[in-house]
C-alpha cells in the first residue's frame with residue numbers, strides 16, 4: 001500500500017510519518033507537491049477544508065498512490081477575532097474522502113490586521129518572530145503557545161483523527 005502526503009513542508013511530513021509509524025505503517029511515505037487550488041491564505045473553514053481535500057485527491061491521481069493525506073492551514077473570522085485553523089483530509093481510491101479539523105487559536109490583532117489586508121501568515125510570522133521559515137517549524141501555533149503545541153504536533157492530532165476514522169489498517 002502506497003501512501004502520499006500532499007506537501008513538502010517538513011512539519012506536515014513529520015506529523016504524517018509519526019502517526020503512520022505509530023499505527024504500524026512502516027513503508028515509505030511519498031511527499032508530493034500537491035496544489036491546494038484555493039487561495040494562498042485560505043480565509044474560511046470551507047476554503048481550508050477544500051484545500052486539504054484538493055491536495056489529498058490530487059495525490060491519488062499521481063502514480064500508484066492508494067491513500068493520500070492533505071493538510072492545510074488557514075484562518076477564519078469569528079465574533080471574537082481571527083482564528084488560526086487547520087484541516088486534514090484522507091483520500092483513498094474508491095472511497096469517500098475523510099476530513100478532520102484541528103486545534104484553533106485566536107491570532108493577535110496586529111497579525112489579524114495584516115492578514116485582513118491581504119498578507120499571508122507564513123511571511124507575517126517570519127517578520128513577527130524573526131524566525132526564517134517558521135511555517136515549516138513550530139509555526140504560528142508554536143510561537144503563540146510558547147512551544148507548548150508546535151505545528152507538527154497540531155497536525156499529528158489531525159492525522160490521528162484521520163487514520164482513526166478510517167479504522168482498520170491491517171490488509
Ligand SMILES: O=c1[nH]c(=O)c2ncn([C@@H]3O[C@H](COP(=O)(O)OP(=O)(O)OP(=O)(O)O)[C@@H](O)[C@H]3O)c2[nH]1
Nearest residue numbers: 007009072073074120121122125134135139140141
Ligand atoms: O507560520 C505559519 N504557521 C502556521 O501555523 C500556519 N498555518 C498556516 N500558515 C500559512 O497559511 C498559508 C496557508 O497554509 P498552508 O498550510 O496551505 O501552506 P504552507 O506554506 O504552510 O505549506 P505547504 O503549502 O508547503 O504545504 C501559508 O502562507 C502558510 O505559511 C501558517 N504559517
